Amino acid sequence: MTTELSPSMNLKDAIEQRCAARSFRSDSIPQAILAEILRLGLRSPSGFNLQPWRFIVVQEQGNKEKLRACAFNQRQVTEAPVVLICCGDRRVNQTDYIESMIKLGKDAGGVNDAFADYMRSAIPQLFEHHPCFESMEAWTNRHTMLAVAHLMIVAKSFGVDTCPIEGFVSAQVKEGFNIPTEVDVCCLLPMGYAAEPFKLYGGRFGIEQVCYGESFGESFQV
Template identity: 30%
Template sequence: MEFADIVMSRYATKKFDTRKVPETKIRELLELVRFAPSAMNLQPWKIKVITDQKVKEQLKPAAFGQEQITTCSHLLVFCADPDYDRLIRRLGVLLKTHGVPEEVHTMVTGMAVQFTGGMSPDQKFAWSQAQTYLALGNALNGAKALGFDSCPMGGFDPKEFTRILNIPPPLVPVMLCPVGYAADKPMPKVRFATEEIIF
């Protein structure tokens, strides 16, 4: 499928038909997520993949009873990671193992330390959250490209999800991405004209 067709045919699926997406396809999807861009390449996200139906049933009330939670094949819980000390150290190690010259990785991690050093905890969280949304974008279009459907979902209680899934701090669940095969039909696309969004 052309990228334009993927973008135009992807839609926020409200109900899936409970068929399982093969694990190989989920791995491919996670590869697409993994290659998302991020500021200074810090990749401040983690994803919890839920397949257990009992766990999905437990989570459903914490997502306002939305049916995608229990009818999807896999539920991807996108968590923002705001721990920049650890993220920067981790990137330093990764750059080293990729043979990036010492002076380059010292410069990159130094810039990151300087940039994040002045941020409040709220700013760090907001920055991580924004980038986690970019990774989610890859998952949404990626699912369509791989032959299945998805829904971006912000309608859930992050505290309840953290409790039920035992998500360790400092990770914060910020978006859900149930994936599977749609059991509904897309609504017509309703979007503002290009002239409305450029100025």
């Protein structure tokens, strides 16, 4: 049997039809589809292309049960065939990691010597002065959740449902899954095929309520 690796849904439908799944069928996700969702999800952007996200792919039932116990007993965690523990790694400011990212960029043809030297000086300065974030954890969380958003939309385009979860005890997840001190757990992401009870659409505030024109609080018209 071959697995069709083209999305079954276009982007607009995937965005509009994605919703947090409260329950999952037991059907597994074909491994080729899972690999493609991860590959495309990881095309998410990041500052200096540092890619601080890390994902633990949990598929064994015993580990899912252990994870559910850290997640206020939420059923999605054991029902879904795959659960990602989505983490942000604060060690991406280390020199050897920055060099590995520069090598990646050079190999891909997107980084030349001048830009590599710029990154060697600018990245440590960003983390030393952190003008646009309070803590390293805020910075890694920003990027990891952006990748999670990519993953959820890509997954839906392949017909795979997800449920982002922040209802978990971080210290328990870290201890149970050997997560280093410098790595933070940003969310859990059960993935699979939604089952009843389906969650109803909760609505969204309109453009006029959350978008401002030119200055915070000023009305914006499209």
